[in-house]
Amino acid sequence: MAGVKTYIVESYDELIHKVTWPSWESLQSSSVLVFIASLILSLIIFAMDFMVGVNKASMWWEGCLGHLYRDVLAS
Numbered sequence: 644m645a646g647v648k649t650y651i652v653e654s655y656d657e658l659i660h661k662v663t664w665p666s667w668e669s670l671q672s673s674s675v676l677v678f679i680a681s682l683i684l685s686l687i688i689f690a691m692d693f694m695v696g697v698n699k700a701s702m703w704w705e706g707c708l709g710h711l712y713r714d715v716l717a718s
Contacts, residue, residue, distance in 0.1 A: 665673070
């Protein structure tokens, strides 16, 4: 049991005194960067899915799986 207590005390000491936490401004700029990168990546994936997944005959949205399995489900 003493080993668990020592582990918790040393972990707390390391988190409080040894870890360098980012500043609030750095955290905000990193969050904005991650949001913009995620948005760009999702738009790229949407564009790729739209180009592959549109049914040309009826122009209804099928998506990639609908496009790939349309013939399998029809038979």
